[in-house]
Structure formats: structure tokens, C-alpha cells
Amino acid sequence: MSIKGFLLSVALLFGSSVLLWAQKTDKENQALMPYPQEITEGTGKFRLNKDFSIYVNAEAHPRLFQAATRFMRRLDSRTGLFFTQHMVTPQSKGQANFSIQAAENAAVKLGMDESYELTVSKDAIQLKAPTDIGALRGLETLLQLVQSDGEGYYFPEMEITDSPRFPWRGLMIDVSRHFQPMDVIKRNIDGMAMVKLNVLHLHLVDDHGFRVESKVFPELTAKASDGEFFTQDEIREIIQYANDRGIRVMPEFDVPGHASSFLVAFPALGSAPGPYSLQRHAGIFDPTLDPTNEDTYTMLDKLFTEMAALFPDEYFHIGGDENEGHHWDANEEIQQFMKEKGLKSNHELQSYFNRKLLTVLQREGKKMMGWDEILQPSLPTSALIHSWRGQEGLAEAAKAGHKAILSNGYYIDLMYPAAQHYLNDPIPASSTLSDKEKKNILGGEATMWTELVTPLTIDSRIWPRTAVVAERLWSSAEVQDVEDMYVRLNGISLKLEREGLTHIRNRDVILRNLVNGRDISSLKVLADVCEPMKGYTRNPEGTLYATYSPYTLFADACIADAPDALVFNQMVEKYLTTKGESSEQIEAYLHQWHQNHERLLPVIKANPVLLEVKDLSLNLSRISMAALDALSGKVDKMSEREKVKWYNNAVAILKESRQQGGRTELQVVNSIEKIIKNKRQYLE
Amino acid sequence: MSIKGFLLSVALLFGSSVLLWAQKTDKENQALMPYPQEITEGTGKFRLNKDFSIYVNAEAHPRLFQAATRFMRRLDSRTGLFFTQHMVTPQSKGQANFSIQAAENAAVKLGMDESYELTVSKDAIQLKAPTDIGALRGLETLLQLVQSDGEGYYFPEMEITDSPRFPWRGLMIDVSRHFQPMDVIKRNIDGMAMVKLNVLHLHLVDDHGFRVESKVFPELTAKASDGEFFTQDEIREIIQYANDRGIRVMPEFDVPGHASSFLVAFPALGSAPGPYSLQRHAGIFDPTLDPTNEDTYTMLDKLFTEMAALFPDEYFHIGGDENEGHHWDANEEIQQFMKEKGLKSNHELQSYFNRKLLTVLQREGKKMMGWDEILQPSLPTSALIHSWRGQEGLAEAAKAGHKAILSNGYYIDLMYPAAQHYLNDPIPASSTLSDKEKKNILGGEATMWTELVTPLTIDSRIWPRTAVVAERLWSSAEVQDVEDMYVRLNGISLKLEREGLTHIRNRDVILRNLVNGRDISSLKVLADVCEPMKGYTRNPEGTLYATYSPYTLFADACIADAPDALVFNQMVEKYLTTKGESSEQIEAYLHQWHQNHERLLPVIKANPVLLEVKDLSLNLSRISMAALDALSGKVDKMSEREKVKWYNNAVAILKESRQQGGRTELQVVNSIEKIIKNKRQYLE
Incomplete structure (x- = not known):
């Protein structure tokens, strides 16, 4: 047996995973993910030493100065060079060897310009972007590029021109089934920023708990959260934290089904007599808001008005999924109401309900969003469809003129391999949509449902696989080499841990x-x-x-x-x-x-x-x-x-x-x- | 070479620490720390299965029900038995096999009764305590007792009668030099509760940053925190979290030295002309509040009044250490003031300053506390002395009639071995104090200064060594076998990780x-x-x-x-x-x-x-x-x-x-x- 063979077998005997990670390649070290649109590689090296310094054009948004400062500390943590520059501020001098120029300051919203150009030469690095958000994306790319050789750490000479394929690249976290506290949310926002995701979708309300403070209806969390919820100050903190990283935060209030928590606080709004209690198991449950009761709309109007102000994002997700209508079927008054209004099915009744909510949301300046089930001929095309049921629903919505995003195939809680999510394209090569219809497909979201996870384990379900969803949504559709993806994924996984994710350590x-x-x-x-x-x-x-x-x-x-x-x-x-x-x-x-x-x-x-x-x-x-x-x-x-x-x-x-x-x-x-x-x- | 020898050498080759942890003993498994006052061991076993259930007398404080529920979940995490009881509530029935009886509900304050009696027999467990706080302590002991054999998990039959040797058992965390966010504080409170510590001392203000929001003086954090501080809501959350675990939270506002952050916000209150800036290195710095300026007292009066209301604990720590007086010596007006007032030294000037603060604190119903340096003949004996300089200072304070606690010898940031802290007794066998004087010595605090730590590493500096300080302060003075301590420390270290401390994983x-x-x-x-x-x-x-x-x-x-x-x-x-x-x-x-x-x-x-x-x-x-x-x-x-x-x-x-x-x-x-x-x- 050769020495190599011996080492291998002993390594196998004692260090599981040793083999996998010992086969580290340059590609893994480099670990660019998502892979940029265009790369031109040079041969020189920009060498790092303690005098490395950063300049940002003085007019840039404060978030870019903060991000540049964080970049410096993150790079210092990696290289141990004890950079002398402390903070990057508008007063930082222009002779720095890394210059960042953002032409405009952008609002964090759907469609913001996230493109950037990064040029690394032997003596200088330049990052140019139409907006500060693009510059944030470029900073993450650069940090992924750090390399070392016998002489020390360096960035390899190259030019990168980059921009996202889709404008909506999200991660949904279900904080209802198992509540996820502030530190979980914050470190996952950091992870999202690293792989250029730009929407944090908070699934705030479900049968297991109502997870956001309402000052108008404090009984929602008092009675239906087991004490685990975000205060409004905390929500503001999350939004600020995400905004600092160029990430939107979109709330979801799932109605009329998934309503156990609503109905624990307001049983009179239910479609059945009650009593109601929070669910402790997984499944699809019957408690449903009563769409024939005007009090339901009065309550939701007040709540949504309050929440629309709390969450500045343009989109407001009303859920709408998995209402099996059992309580509607069993309620004679509801049946009578349907007859009177000429509503032929529960689906039509739910559409009636949705249209009433749409009025509220439009008044508050919001665009409505919901899962597949809200799609109905009568739904105005301004409503965005979130497809959890499949590519067909997504295509159907796009054809009907709705903007739409995909989550089917991105259910990371179901423990399928990264490759499966990776090859799931919102617009597959086989798509029969017209070019115009394709433009209605805005992207997708990885969905982290939390029936079976706690703060201890959630990161290991989200990461590293969400990075491949992020690549699918950012990079060119042609980037789809699975073997290559897995190599780079190993690298990005370690980088994610370095920034605080706990998927490896826990x-x-x-x-x-x-x-x-x-x-x-x-x-x-x-x-x-x-x-x-x-x-x-x-x-x-x-x-x-x-x-x-x-x-x-x-x-x-x-x-x-x-x-x-x-x-x-x-x-x-x-x-x-x-x-x-x-x-x-x-x-x-x-x-x-x-x-x-x-x-x-x-x-x-x-x-x-x-x-x-x-x-x-x-x-x-x-x-x-x-x-x-x-x-x-x-x-x-x-x-x-x-x-x-x-x-x-x-x-x-x-x-x-x-x-x-x-x-x-x-x-x-x-x-x-x-x-x-x-x-x-x-x-x- | 024997098989055992071979395994050992291979283990040594590949798994560092394998040897140490392979030598696991029953004692380590049991890992009682701090060691109780009296244990009588039986031979039976209380076997655990999914029907294990807990009853708490209905009149007990809500915190005891919460702690009992947490106990159940923690035990379930350890044993994987899927206990059917969800929450322990006043409605939980009395036929449970673990019965907890707290005679009274206590306020979390110095001198609260923390004693308890725990009886494990084959068929039932009884925890009795004069107060709910004592019951909390007993729950931690019981959780340390879980064992297993071929048949499953069990608690060994035994009777424990326990109470603390000292009433003041603290951990100080310096959140100024490197800010430590909420999650760090909370998980360390959990660790404190596990080893029966009962005071979290927050060193909130120092030359590196002012770390608590003042609504009266928002410029303190706006100008002198780099954005890293606790809001008042967060402070209330910390206090509640600690209170739920029977732990006091005491604030420290270090004055008149260590004042760089004060003076960045209020340069006019300084003893030198300024300008001032936050310190970025370690050391003893000159910026000092001007004790001759009435504005200083006006400001501190308002600030301390605000903070006295925010922190309900009876004690209020004013620091007072390491004022070398350089700026006082160099300031002619201060020199003139001293002459006029007949103050012969900087020490006397500082005493003058302290007495003015004492008036404020007394008015607000607080007892003053400070480091060694505040001890002066003119200091009323109601002030508590916190000794960082040595056993002599502690004894001197006790002789002068002051209550006093020890931190000298408990500087866990200095990276000395656990044994050294362990053998450091607030009242060493050699003490020449009278019995009455000894009663003035209330305990001690491990001190975690944060010049060289961040949230990533702080747990590995605090734990597991703080557990031996906790044992020194809780257990009998005779418990001092170092070898035995190290064995139990291995066990408690793993238990601390299980509850969320990151000292091993990070x-x-x-x-x-x-x-x-x-x-x-x-x-x-x-x-x-x-x-x-x-x-x-x-x-x-x-x-x-x-x-x-x-x-x-x-x-x-x-x-x-x-x-x-x-x-x-x-x-x-x-x-x-x-x-x-x-x-x-x-x-x-x-x-x-x-x-x-x-x-x-x-x-x-x-x-x-x-x-x-x-x-x-x-x-x-x-x-x-x-x-x-x-x-x-x-x-x-x-x-x-x-x-x-x-x-x-x-x-x-x-x-x-x-x-x-x-x-x-x-x-x-x-x-x-x-x-x-x-x-x-x-x-x-």
C-alpha cells in the first residue's frame, strides 16, 4: 500500500469527510457562487498587506460605507493582516488602492439595478456600479476571490461584469411553526447577502402562532404566540439590517386558511363555532376565517393597514393556500351567502374574499401577492402569483398576464439534494412561453418551512443548498454543471460558516x-x-x-x-x-x-x-x-x-x-x- | 503492542483530545457542579419514559412554571423520549411523578433564599424549597443528575439538601470594550443559571463605548457607541430573562475615570480641554470627568435617575477604578478647587465626587457599589466594595464595616487555569477576620473584560472556567479537590454547550x-x-x-x-x-x-x-x-x-x-x- 493509500485508509478510518474536503481544488477555494455573467481572467496578483485601504465616493449611501467597513473586517478576519484602516467613511482619502464608485443611491425594491463591474489589476481594484446596491453585490464577489500563495494573500487579476438574470431572488422563512428569533434571522440575512439573494419573505402567521406584534390587536400575540413573536421594533430592526445589505423584507399574513392563530385570538371571526387552539402538529387544518362576516374585513382592514405601514416593501403576501373549505362546507350561513351572491364554489368564495382584501392593500399602496390558489380570472393582473404547486401554475399565471415567481422545486425543508434544486429553472429550456410571457416570471424563492427545525438546526437546512437556488436565479441559465456546482458549494459553505451561519458547527x-x-x-x-x-x-x-x-x-x-x-x-x-x-x-x-x-x-x-x-x-x-x-x-x-x-x-x-x-x-x-x-x- | 495500545496511539495520531474525553468517568457524567452541601445516595433508580410529568404547586410564581417547562424540554432534548406533557401550568394535574413545591414566591434580590431539598426515589421525585428561586436551583441540580444504563435513562435515588455558601455569586461582562449583543448575553445567562450564579453585572460604560440607550441624553450612544448599544427595551428584556432564572442584573457606570465615551458626547464635562475620542486600544486612559464642575453632577444626577429606574436592582455600581488623576493634576482650576475645599489628594477629590453621587443614589433608593478605590474613611458603610486589587482590600473593607465582594483572582479574561481560580477563596482558611467581619464578605464575581474577545470567542473565555468560580462561591469551602474538579468540569462543559454556549463549537x-x-x-x-x-x-x-x-x-x-x-x-x-x-x-x-x-x-x-x-x-x-x-x-x-x-x-x-x-x-x-x-x- 502506498503512503497515499495508507493515509487515505487511515483518514477514512478516523476522520469522516476527510476525503471529501481533502480533495480541495482551486475552484473550491475560489468558490464563486453565484457565478458571474462575464469573467476575463488575467495573470497578475493584487497583493494584500496591512496598508490595504478602501475609498468610496463621498456621495454614496451610508449603507455602502458600512458594507465597505464590514468588507475590510471580514477580509482581515480571513487573512489576519491587521489592516490599519478602521472605518471607511466619506472622509477616507482617495488614494486608497481599492476604489468603489456608485453612481446613484438606490431604493431597495423590486427591479433595483444590481449590476456592477469589478476590475482587479496588480496595483489597484476598482468596483463601479450604477447603484450602491450593485456595489454591495460586487463586494461579495470580491470577497469570494481572495487567494493565497507562498508569498501571502492576493486577489487574482480579472475583470468581472455582472448582473442578475432574475430580479426576485428570495428566501422564505416560516417563523410560525417554530419561531426563529432575531439572531437566526440576522445571520441568515448575512448569508443571503453573500449569495446575492434580495428578498427575505417572512411567513409570519400560521396555525402554530401569530409572530408579529400588533399594537391595534395586541391579543393576537398575547393569546396566540406562546410568547414567541417579533416586536414592531424588532421588525424595524430586521428591515433596517436587510436594507443595509440591499435586501427587501416582505411579510406574509396567510388568510383565510392557516388561521388557527387568528382564531385563537378572535374566535368570532371563524367559519366554525370553535373553540380554537394553536396547532402542535404538522398538517393542513380546517380553521378558516369567515368570509361572509363583515367583522372579518373590519379586523383585517385595520391589521393590514397597520402592517402595511410597518413593512415598507411594495408587496404584501396574503397567502391564500391550502384552504380545503371544510368549515365553509359545514356552515349553513356561509352556504346561504354563496347562493345569494352566486358564488359557485369555495374557490369563488375565496376570490370574493381576496378582492375585498385587494381594495385594502391598493388603498395602502401595496401590490397583493399570494400562492397559486389566488389565481382566478377575476383577479387583477397587478397581483403577483407565488407558485408552490408547480411549473404549470407559474406558466399559467404568466400567460394570464400576472407577474409570478417560483417556489415549487425550491422547498429546501424537504431535504432533497442540491442538484435537484439547482436544475429547477423558473424558465426551463423546454418552456413554451412567449418572450413577453417569460418577462412575467420574476424569479423565485427558496422556502424554509419549519415543522421540523429549531434555531439549532435551521441553518443546516437552509445552507449551503440555498446558495444553488441563488445561483440559479442570478447566473446565466447555461451555468448548470452539477459536478462543478458541488465543488464550489463546498467552498461557499465554509465561507458561510465564517460569517456566522451555524450549519456546520451545530x-x-x-x-x-x-x-x-x-x-x-x-x-x-x-x-x-x-x-x-x-x-x-x-x-x-x-x-x-x-x-x-x-x-x-x-x-x-x-x-x-x-x-x-x-x-x-x-x-x-x-x-x-x-x-x-x-x-x-x-x-x-x-x-x-x-x-x-x-x-x-x-x-x-x-x-x-x-x-x-x-x-x-x-x-x-x-x-x-x-x-x-x-x-x-x-x-x-x-x-x-x-x-x-x-x-x-x-x-x-x-x-x-x-x-x-x-x-x-x-x-x-x-x-x-x-x-x-x-x-x-x-x-x- | 496491545489492541488498546494501538487504538490509543492511532487515536492520538488523529483525534486530538480523544484520549482526554475517552477517559470518561461516572463522575464526569454526573458532573454535579457546584457540588451540593449534602448528598445521601441510594441505590434505586427513577426511570424516565415518555409519561414523565411535572406538577408545580399552583400558587408558585410564573417563572417556576416556565422553568419547569424548560426543564422538561431540556431533559427531552437529552434523552429523546418525546415526553407527552407539553407545558407545565397551574392546571397541570397533581398526580405527576415529579412534584415541585415552592412555599413562597421570592423577589430576585440580594439575600433571597436559594435553598432546596431534592428527593429522588424509585417512583417519584420531590423538590421542595422555601422559595421559587430555591426550586429553580434544585431543577438545575436534578438535570445534572440524569444517567443511563442498558435499560434507559434514569435519575439515581438520592437526597440532596443544598444552599449557597455566599449570597453574591456573579459574572461581570464588559460590553464596552467589545460590545456583546443580546444573544451573547442571553446564552450566558442560561449558563449562569446552570451553575447557580445569581448576579449578572453589566459593565456598560468605558473608554471604548457607551452601551446603553439614555432617552434623557441620546447623544451618549449617538456619538459614543459606534452604533453598538442596548436599547432600553433590550435592557428590560435582559432583566426579565435573568429574573426568570433567578438572576439579578446590576449595571455599572464607571466614573469619574474610564470616561472617554462620556466625554465624546459631553466634552465640556472633562477635566481637560479635549477633544475626546473613543479609545481603540487597551490601557488606562486619562479622560476623566471634572468633579469641580456642577454641570457634571447635574448630568450624572439625571442620567443616574433614569438608569436607576431602568435597572430595578438594589445595587448601582459606579466603578471608580483606575483614575490616575493626570488631567486633574494638569488642571489649574481643579487644583485651586482642591485647595479651597481642603482636599489634600486626588483620592480625597474622588471621595468628594463619590459622596455627591451617593446622595443621588440614596435618593433613588439605591445602594452604591464601587471598586476598591472608592474605599475611604468618609465613605458610609452602606457602600459595597468590589475588590479587584486583592484579598487585602477585601479584608480591609470588611473590617471597616463595608459589605464586600471579591473579583481579584477571578479575572477569567487573563487565561489562567481553572485550578487557580478554584482555589481562590473570598475567605481563605488563613483569614484573620472575625466572624462578624467575615459576614461582610458576600461573595464574588468572575470578571470578563473584553479587550481581546468578540461574540465569536467570549464564551470560550467565560466557560467552562466560570463554573469553578460558581462552585467556589456556592459549595462548602472544603470542596477543593482539583483533580476531581477537572473531571466534573469536563462534564459540565458539555452540558453548557448543550444549552447553547458556543465555547466548544466556535x-x-x-x-x-x-x-x-x-x-x-x-x-x-x-x-x-x-x-x-x-x-x-x-x-x-x-x-x-x-x-x-x-x-x-x-x-x-x-x-x-x-x-x-x-x-x-x-x-x-x-x-x-x-x-x-x-x-x-x-x-x-x-x-x-x-x-x-x-x-x-x-x-x-x-x-x-x-x-x-x-x-x-x-x-x-x-x-x-x-x-x-x-x-x-x-x-x-x-x-x-x-x-x-x-x-x-x-x-x-x-x-x-x-x-x-x-x-x-x-x-x-x-x-x-x-x-x-x-x-x-x-x-x-
Whole structure:
């Protein structure tokens, strides 16, 4: 065994993920994401030393001076050069070697100009943008470019011309199902800024809690938030924080369904007699506002008027999704009302409701936005459609003349791989929309629903995958090399952690909790090949977990794109499709997994909370052994009878290894099955 | 080599700290800290399952219901049992198997009754306390007691009778030098509650910034905070959060020295003409309020009146330290004033100043508190003395009839070992105070000065060492076994992380940043034997670092009590003093360190920010090799001439290895020197 081979196998034995991250490339270091529109690379290097200094044209918006100061501190944290310049202010002198020029100061709103030009030469850096917001985007690009060599840190010579493909690039955070406090919101705004997202959509109200203070109706949070909500001062702080980073904040008040929290505070506005209580499980619930009760509109008018003033953004999201109408169907007065008004379906009744709200919002200078369900022929085209149900709904809205954005395919809470979100395009190559209709599609939003996450784990569900959604929405449609994306994603993931996101660090926290100690290595080997059950399967019927269940268990330490599985599956694919490929690295992984069960078993025994993954670990060990038998040639030397027996046994344990454990699933079973079924001639 | 030996050496090769944490004992698991006054252990087990439920007597304070609910969720996070009880409320039924009875509801203030009695039997748990605060303390003890065996989780049968030795057990956080935002404060309050500390002392004002909103004088934060301060709403939120956990919040407004931030906003109140600016480095600065200017008192009267209302605690800290009087000496008018008033020294002038403030504070119903320097014969005994200068000052104050607390010896920012703080007793066995005088000594405070920390690193300076200060102040004076303390400290450290403290996780974040990747193993091997330079040596003259310097470098990832050094030094001590002790484990460490340099070198080369620790790593490798030569007997086989040469060389590299690198120092040099000097006969 070569030294390299030895190191590899020992690394595999002890440091899960070591292999993946050891294969660090320049591309990962550079980690430009989202990838700019145009790059011209040079050969020179702008070298960094403590005299590095920044100048911003004095007329620029204060937010640009603050961002430039933050840029300097962030770069200093990375390089340890102890830059002498403290703050970048309008008084900072013009002879600085990094010059930032923003021609105009922009309002943070839909359609703001976010383009910029960045020129790095040996002696100077220039960032020019039509607006200060464009300059903010350019600063993030530059920070991603820092490199090092034997002489120190530098920026590589290059010219970048960049601008976004779509103007609406959002992240929705559901703060109702599990409340997410200020620090979560702020650090995620930082992450959004790093990948050039520009809309934070706060899903503030749902069946699980009303999460924003109303001074007009204080009972909303007093009765229906369990004490967890944003004060209006905090909302203002969030908006300012986001605005400083060129990010809009759009509120959503989901009506008429998803209304349990509304109705806990105002049961008389419900479509059923009540009483109502906050939901503690996941699902679609019946409590619905009564659209035939004038008091409903009186209340919503006052509330929306108050909230329209609190949230300065032009758009106001009224939700409108998943109203199954059970309470409407069961209410005779509502049925009578529909007859009188000639409303033929619940859908038409909801349209009636929406039009009343539209009047309020228009009076307050807002544009209405809602999920697919609000789309109706009678809906004015000024309303923006937010598509959660699919590309078809998006296209339908665009054809009907509505502006529209996509979230279907960007449900990051469902734990699908980054690649899947990455290849989901708001305007796919196959689109049959006209050019004019295509212009109605403004972008999309990653949606972070929070049934199964807490502040401890939410970052690991949002990041790094949201970065690939950000790239899909910013970069050219042609940028779609998945392998390349994953390499850069590793780099951006580390950069996100550096700026405060907790997606990497908190995994180890959970693992340390589970092993009740510090040596998490054997548990991490398992966690690095397991992923939480996907889609809605982790929480069957929505009832396995309550909002107050523990989210500190094995599944919560597992992430989408389990890192070792990702690498292993790529290796196996290559091995099986390319002749002459060595199986050495594959075998090293298999040895590690085979042996890991023996290391993990005493840890499981000492920690009953881990019993749920015992079979998972055993199965991983067993299928790894079977695959080793196949790869090592051991099987080839067996008698025919033994071969058949081996094969049948392997197929049986493969089946067992598809069982979930701790609400997670092994992600290497398909690849191992391919290795084993390569030997299926033994059966024939 | 035995399997065990092999595993050990491989573990040492790859997982720094593995050894330390692998030696987990029941005591560490149990990790009671602070140790209760009386424990009677039984043999039964109260087994936990999902039906575990809590009852609190209905008249108890809401904070006890909230704490009981949090207790349930924290225990569920640890055990993963999915307890069915959601909230503990006055409506919760009495047949619960854990019953909490608080006889009275207490105000959170000095002298509140914090005692409790906890009885765990096989079938039931009872927590009884004279006050709800005592019950809060008992809940923390119970949570530390959870254990597991093959059948699951349980609480061991026992009776605990507990109460604190001292009524004042504090943590001071300096939020002026580096501002610490809400999330830092809140999670540290959680940590304080876990180890039964009961005073959060906020050092709100210093030369680097004024950190609390004044509505009367908004210019204080507008001009002198760089935008980093607590709003009054936030202060109220902190106070409520602390109060919910039985913790007082005491503000400090440091006057008349440390006044740069005061004087940036109000230069006319200074003892020198100004202009003034916020300090960006560490040190003792001259800006001082003018005690001869009536406007000074008018301003402080209004400010203190406002702040006395904002902070409900009985005590109000006016600082008073480190006024060197340079600006008083240089000001002729002040000199003239002193002559007129018959004030013979700056100390007397400051006493004059203090007495004027005392009038204000007394009017507002507050007791004055200040650092040693305020002690003067003319000071009324109602003023509490906070001793930072030493045990003598503390004793002097107590003899003069003042209540007093100790912080000298509890300066956790100085990076001394936990043992040193642990053995520092406010009333040492050698004390010559009378019993009555001893009663004047109320306790102490760990002090977290923030010249060199940011929100990223502050937890790793506060924790886990503050837990040993908490034990010193709560537990019996006889509890002072250092080895036992370190074992329990490992356990409590993990428990603190579980509740949100970032002292463990953020070390890895910094290391990942430094290596620009995920495989931090070789750098961590080095970091686990290095400690930041102690006392005030890391930041010579206070000028090496500015407030805006990077605090994301190697020293910031290092901690006091470097974990591998702690274990290694214990091993060497035992080896050298106990005959027949094996050197196998010592050699395993030395091999690891010797080989680590080769692993770390390419990482350093790829990351210029690590160049500062290259020599440190090389020196560790070299002295480890020399020690291995000594232990392995290789030296014994040398010629006499070679032996002398070896010895002289070893002494020379030992000397080099005492050089700092990256503002840290190797912590195994003394032990390795002992191993080598064991061979000093070669020189004789």
C-alpha cells in the first residue's frame, strides 16, 4: 500500500469527510457562487498587506460605507493582516488602492439595478456600479476571490461584469411553526447577502402562532404566540439590517386558511363555532376565517393597514393556500351567502374574499401577492402569483398576464439534494412561453418551512443548498454543471460558516450531545452517509412530531447531500462506467463502514438515545462487507453454490438496509447494490 | 503492542483530545457542579419514559412554571423520549411523578433564599424549597443528575439538601470594550443559571463605548457607541430573562475615570480641554470627568435617575477604578478647587465626587457599589466594595464595616487555569477576620473584560472556567479537590454547550477558517497544547491589538487549560513521581506531536495566516523527539560525548520552545523539560 493509500485508509478510518474536503481544488477555494455573467481572467496578483485601504465616493449611501467597513473586517478576519484602516467613511482619502464608485443611491425594491463591474489589476481594484446596491453585490464577489500563495494573500487579476438574470431572488422563512428569533434571522440575512439573494419573505402567521406584534390587536400575540413573536421594533430592526445589505423584507399574513392563530385570538371571526387552539402538529387544518362576516374585513382592514405601514416593501403576501373549505362546507350561513351572491364554489368564495382584501392593500399602496390558489380570472393582473404547486401554475399565471415567481422545486425543508434544486429553472429550456410571457416570471424563492427545525438546526437546512437556488436565479441559465456546482458549494459553505451561519458547527453539537462526550468520530461516520427522510415521510401524518418534540436527535444532525455518500456515489458511478478505474478508494470507504459498527456499538450502548440507529449501523456494516467481498474477488473464488448463497444473502441485507433508522436513511445503498448486482451472473 | 495500545496511539495520531474525553468517568457524567452541601445516595433508580410529568404547586410564581417547562424540554432534548406533557401550568394535574413545591414566591434580590431539598426515589421525585428561586436551583441540580444504563435513562435515588455558601455569586461582562449583543448575553445567562450564579453585572460604560440607550441624553450612544448599544427595551428584556432564572442584573457606570465615551458626547464635562475620542486600544486612559464642575453632577444626577429606574436592582455600581488623576493634576482650576475645599489628594477629590453621587443614589433608593478605590474613611458603610486589587482590600473593607465582594483572582479574561481560580477563596482558611467581619464578605464575581474577545470567542473565555468560580462561591469551602474538579468540569462543559454556549463549537469554526477547509486535525493537535499568553502579555502596552483587529486567529482558537496539555502534564507528573508507571501513553502523545509538524506544514504553507505558528509546531516536534530519545532509552545507549551533545541540544531547543507563536505558548514544555532533565546526570 502506498503512503497515499495508507493515509487515505487511515483518514477514512478516523476522520469522516476527510476525503471529501481533502480533495480541495482551486475552484473550491475560489468558490464563486453565484457565478458571474462575464469573467476575463488575467495573470497578475493584487497583493494584500496591512496598508490595504478602501475609498468610496463621498456621495454614496451610508449603507455602502458600512458594507465597505464590514468588507475590510471580514477580509482581515480571513487573512489576519491587521489592516490599519478602521472605518471607511466619506472622509477616507482617495488614494486608497481599492476604489468603489456608485453612481446613484438606490431604493431597495423590486427591479433595483444590481449590476456592477469589478476590475482587479496588480496595483489597484476598482468596483463601479450604477447603484450602491450593485456595489454591495460586487463586494461579495470580491470577497469570494481572495487567494493565497507562498508569498501571502492576493486577489487574482480579472475583470468581472455582472448582473442578475432574475430580479426576485428570495428566501422564505416560516417563523410560525417554530419561531426563529432575531439572531437566526440576522445571520441568515448575512448569508443571503453573500449569495446575492434580495428578498427575505417572512411567513409570519400560521396555525402554530401569530409572530408579529400588533399594537391595534395586541391579543393576537398575547393569546396566540406562546410568547414567541417579533416586536414592531424588532421588525424595524430586521428591515433596517436587510436594507443595509440591499435586501427587501416582505411579510406574509396567510388568510383565510392557516388561521388557527387568528382564531385563537378572535374566535368570532371563524367559519366554525370553535373553540380554537394553536396547532402542535404538522398538517393542513380546517380553521378558516369567515368570509361572509363583515367583522372579518373590519379586523383585517385595520391589521393590514397597520402592517402595511410597518413593512415598507411594495408587496404584501396574503397567502391564500391550502384552504380545503371544510368549515365553509359545514356552515349553513356561509352556504346561504354563496347562493345569494352566486358564488359557485369555495374557490369563488375565496376570490370574493381576496378582492375585498385587494381594495385594502391598493388603498395602502401595496401590490397583493399570494400562492397559486389566488389565481382566478377575476383577479387583477397587478397581483403577483407565488407558485408552490408547480411549473404549470407559474406558466399559467404568466400567460394570464400576472407577474409570478417560483417556489415549487425550491422547498429546501424537504431535504432533497442540491442538484435537484439547482436544475429547477423558473424558465426551463423546454418552456413554451412567449418572450413577453417569460418577462412575467420574476424569479423565485427558496422556502424554509419549519415543522421540523429549531434555531439549532435551521441553518443546516437552509445552507449551503440555498446558495444553488441563488445561483440559479442570478447566473446565466447555461451555468448548470452539477459536478462543478458541488465543488464550489463546498467552498461557499465554509465561507458561510465564517460569517456566522451555524450549519456546520451545530451538527457536531448535536452529535456531542448524543454521545454525551467529545469523541463523535464513529457516530459521525454514520451520520455522514445518512440523510433525514425526504419529502413528508419523516413525519408521517404530521403527528409523529409535535412542535415541542426534541429536535436534537440523530436525524437532526444529518443533512441533505450526506457528504461521504455524495463522494462515494460519484466514485462508484465512475468505477462502474469507466474501464480500468481503481477500486482502492471505494474499498477504503467500505472498510471504514464495515469496521465502524464495532466502534459505534459501545457508544450506542452507553447512550440509549442512539438505540434507534443501531440497525442502521449494523446494516451499513453488513452491506459494506458484502460489497468488499464482491470487489476483492473473494466471491469469484467461491463455489457456485456459495456464490448463489452469497448473492441471495446480499440481496436480503440490501433490502433490510433500506429501512429507516432514527428517521434517516442510508444513502449508499444504491451504489453498493450496483457493486453487488454486478455479480448477478452468479444467479443466472 | 496491545489492541488498546494501538487504538490509543492511532487515536492520538488523529483525534486530538480523544484520549482526554475517552477517559470518561461516572463522575464526569454526573458532573454535579457546584457540588451540593449534602448528598445521601441510594441505590434505586427513577426511570424516565415518555409519561414523565411535572406538577408545580399552583400558587408558585410564573417563572417556576416556565422553568419547569424548560426543564422538561431540556431533559427531552437529552434523552429523546418525546415526553407527552407539553407545558407545565397551574392546571397541570397533581398526580405527576415529579412534584415541585415552592412555599413562597421570592423577589430576585440580594439575600433571597436559594435553598432546596431534592428527593429522588424509585417512583417519584420531590423538590421542595422555601422559595421559587430555591426550586429553580434544585431543577438545575436534578438535570445534572440524569444517567443511563442498558435499560434507559434514569435519575439515581438520592437526597440532596443544598444552599449557597455566599449570597453574591456573579459574572461581570464588559460590553464596552467589545460590545456583546443580546444573544451573547442571553446564552450566558442560561449558563449562569446552570451553575447557580445569581448576579449578572453589566459593565456598560468605558473608554471604548457607551452601551446603553439614555432617552434623557441620546447623544451618549449617538456619538459614543459606534452604533453598538442596548436599547432600553433590550435592557428590560435582559432583566426579565435573568429574573426568570433567578438572576439579578446590576449595571455599572464607571466614573469619574474610564470616561472617554462620556466625554465624546459631553466634552465640556472633562477635566481637560479635549477633544475626546473613543479609545481603540487597551490601557488606562486619562479622560476623566471634572468633579469641580456642577454641570457634571447635574448630568450624572439625571442620567443616574433614569438608569436607576431602568435597572430595578438594589445595587448601582459606579466603578471608580483606575483614575490616575493626570488631567486633574494638569488642571489649574481643579487644583485651586482642591485647595479651597481642603482636599489634600486626588483620592480625597474622588471621595468628594463619590459622596455627591451617593446622595443621588440614596435618593433613588439605591445602594452604591464601587471598586476598591472608592474605599475611604468618609465613605458610609452602606457602600459595597468590589475588590479587584486583592484579598487585602477585601479584608480591609470588611473590617471597616463595608459589605464586600471579591473579583481579584477571578479575572477569567487573563487565561489562567481553572485550578487557580478554584482555589481562590473570598475567605481563605488563613483569614484573620472575625466572624462578624467575615459576614461582610458576600461573595464574588468572575470578571470578563473584553479587550481581546468578540461574540465569536467570549464564551470560550467565560466557560467552562466560570463554573469553578460558581462552585467556589456556592459549595462548602472544603470542596477543593482539583483533580476531581477537572473531571466534573469536563462534564459540565458539555452540558453548557448543550444549552447553547458556543465555547466548544466556535473553536472548530476558527480552525476551519484558518485552514480554509474542514480537516482541522493537525492544527487542532497543536491548538490543544497551546494557550493564549497569560495576564496582560498577549497585548503588550495594549497596542498590538485594536478593537477592530481580527480576533479569528490561532490564539483565539486556543483556550486556558489546553486539554491535551492538561492530561499530558498529569501523566508526566505521575510517571516521574510513581515508580513503575508505564510511559506508553506519554510516548504516544510525544509521537503524535513529533509527527504532527510534517502533517501541519503543508497546511501552514497553503494558509499564510498560519505562518505565525510554524516555529511553535516545529519546536513541539523537536522537544517531543528529544523526550522520546530520553524515554525510549536511546540516549542511554549513546557514547558519553554524544550524551552531552544530546543534552545540550535538548536544553537549547527547550529554550526556543518557550518562545511565543501567534500570541500563544506551548504548555507541555515544563513536563518535557522534566523528562529530559531526568537525564541530567549526562552532564555531570
